[in-house]
Amino acid sequence: MAALRQLCHDLPPPDMTADAAIASHDSQLTKPPGSLGQLEELARWAGQWQHTDRPRAERVDIIVFAGNHGVTTQGVTPWPVDVTRQMVENFRNGGAAINQIARISAARLHVVDVEALRPTADMTRAPAMDEPTFLRALATGMQAVRTDTDLLCLGEMGIGNSTAAAAVCAALFGGGGAKWAGRGTGLDDAGVRHKAAVIDRALARHGSHLSDPLAILRHLGGHELAAIMGAVIAARYRNIPVLLDGFICTAAAAPLALLHPHGLAHTRLSHCSAEGGHAHLAAALGLSPLLDLGLRLGEGSGAGLAIPLVRSAIACLCGMATFAQARVSEKE
Numbered sequence: 001m002a003a004l005r006q007l008c009h010d011l012p013p014p015d016m017t018a019d020a021a022i023a024s025h026d027s028q029l030t031k032p033p034g035s036l037g038q039l040e041e042l043a044r045w046a047g048q049w050q051h052t053d054r055p056r057a058e059r060v061d062i063i064v065f066a067g068n069h070g071v072t073t074q075g076v077t078p079w080p081v082d083v084t085r086q087m088v089e090n091f092r093n094g095g096a097a098i099n100q101i102a103r104i105s106a107a108r109l110h111v112v113d114v115e116a117l118r119p120t121a122d123m124t125r126a127p128a129m130d131e132p133t134f135l136r137a138l139a140t141g142m143q144a145v146r147t148d149t150d151l152l153c154l155g156e157m158g159i160g161n162s163t164a165a166a167a168v169c170a171a172l173f174g175g176g177g178a179k180w181a182g183r184g185t186g187l188d189d190a191g192v193r194h195k196a197a198v199i200d201r202a203l204a205r206h207g208s209h210l211s212d213p214l215a216i217l218r219h220l221g222g223h224e225l226a227a228i229m230g231a232v233i234a235a236r237y238r239n240i241p242v243l244l245d246g247f248i249c250t251a252a253a254a255p256l257a258l259l260h261p262h263g264l265a266h267t268r269l270s271h272c273s274a275e276g277g278h279a280h281l282a283a284a285l286g287l288s289p290l291l292d293l294g295l296r297l298g299e300g301s302g303a304g305l306a307i308p309l310v311r312s313a314i315a316c317l318c319g320m321a322t323f324a325q326a327r328v329s330e331k332e
């Protein structure tokens with residue numbers, strides 16, 4: 001735990017020399033300054049974290065981390081637990097939404113079943129993970145990050161994990177189960193109220209251990225959430241910018257924002273999920289989503305859909321002519 005805490009404390013900073021070079025080059029491109037809006041900032045973000053003034057997004061990985069959750073025994077999701085394993089099989093056979101999005105976005109898809117899909121402990125009765133399991137799941141996430149990657153998209157699959165994510169958010173940011181519990185895969189109003197009460201019971205059970213972001217993720221999170229956290233940390237050390245997906249993925253990364261003042265600066269929020277807590281979480285983290293399409297699927301689907309935006313931003317930065325090259329007159 002101490003080594004992990006040190007890693008989080010020592011996260012490398014952005015390359016502001018590359019950033020200045022990009023800003024200077026961008027100002028000479030054949031467009032009114034600022035007219036590419038958020039794409040301009042997106043290209044600078046990619047360059048800052050890839051440590052280059054000519055960023056790339058040719059080699060893009062989508063990693064879907066899958067895990068199971070003991071808290072499902074509390075009736076917090078309308079779907080059978082076995083769907084996690086069945087969907088992993090579906091990912092491997094090319095039949096899920098993320099397979100189609102990965103193909104359209106020309107990204108490599110990797111599926112990792114964390115801890116062989118063994119469920120965590122039920123967080124209302126015990127810590128979701130003991131320390132060795134938490135660290136092993138986190139290391140699984142770190143090891144899944146390849147070095148030959150320009151851009152990393154993270155996603156998850158886990159029946160019950162919207163309860164784990166909501167509990168993590170409640171412990172990190174306050175507000176209790178009622179603020180963070182959402183419909184997940186399709187709960188009705190009574191189901192959401194029950195889910196909020198289950199979260200409140202877990203918070204009460206672990207109260208004295210919830211003062212530290214890593215302890216919060218261990219007690220209330222899940223194997224795939226820990227793996228996502230590990231992947232976000234590894235990407236920072238390998239100069240790889242990260243696209244986060246929906247509510248669960250963002251909640252898994254959120255502890256890093258509390259462990260380091262710029263812990264999530266190398267990540268962008270790909271979209272705002274329809275899951276109620278995601279907008280609250282984006283606001284708490286100061287992240288603004290690139291897309292808002294009403295998605296609430298997970299699997300890395302929103303992150304996959306944002307890949308063409310990053311590619312377009314970089315293509316404009318690196319491919320456009322300058323005013324001098326194109327002999328276009330500059331503003332008077």
Ligand SMILES: O=C(O)c1ccc[n+]([C@@H]2O[C@H](COP(=O)([O-])O)[C@@H](O)[C@H]2O)c1
Nearest residue numbers: 077158160161162184185246247273298
């Ligand atoms: O990405 C999101 O914002 C999102 C919102 C709601 C549900 N999900 C997915 O649905 C599953 C969790 O829902 P639940 O109801 O079983 O907790 C899990 O596999 C997630 O990938 C994902």
Ligand SMILES: Cc1cc2nc[nH]c2cc1C
Nearest residue numbers: 079083157185297298299
């Ligand atoms: C069918 C199904 C597909 C999913 N993909 C991500 N979460 C999911 C949850 C369910 C239930």
